Amino acid sequence: MAVRRRLENWREHLTSWSTFPVQDVICPGCGATRPPWHWDWKQQGGFGRQLIVVENVFPGEAVPTGSLLDLLHTASGIAWRYFYVQDFASGS
Numbered sequence: 001m002a003v004r005r006r007l008e009n010w011r012e013h014l015t016s017w018s019t020f021p022v023q024d025v026i027c028p029g030c031g032a033t034r035p036p037w038h039w040d041w042k043q044q045g046g047f048g049r050q051l052i053v054v055e056n057v058f059p060g061e062a063v064p065t066g067s068l069l070d071l072l073h074t075a076s077g078i079a080w081r082y083f084y085v086q087d088f089a090s091g092s
C-alpha cells in the first residue's frame, strides 16, 4: 500500500534530475521507487519535455482553464498539466 510522505531532501536531487540518466526516487513513506516525474508534486513542482512558462503568477492566484488544457491537448496530442514555481534559481 502506498504511503504518502513529503520528500524533505528534494533539493539534493536537483542536479541528478537535470541530467540523464535520472535516478529513481525512493518514497520515504513506503519505499516505492519511481522516476521523479511520476511523483505527485501537488502542483508545487514538476517535470516536462515541453513547457509554457507564465511569469509573475503566485501559486493558486491563477489556474489554467479546462478549455486551455483541452486546446493544448488537441494541438499537441498529449495531455498537459500545470504547476507553480517560486524562488527558482535558474542561474541566468
Ligand SMILES: [Zn+2]
Binding pocket: 002, 003, 004, 005, 027, 028, 029, 030, 031, 032
Ligand atoms: Zn509512498
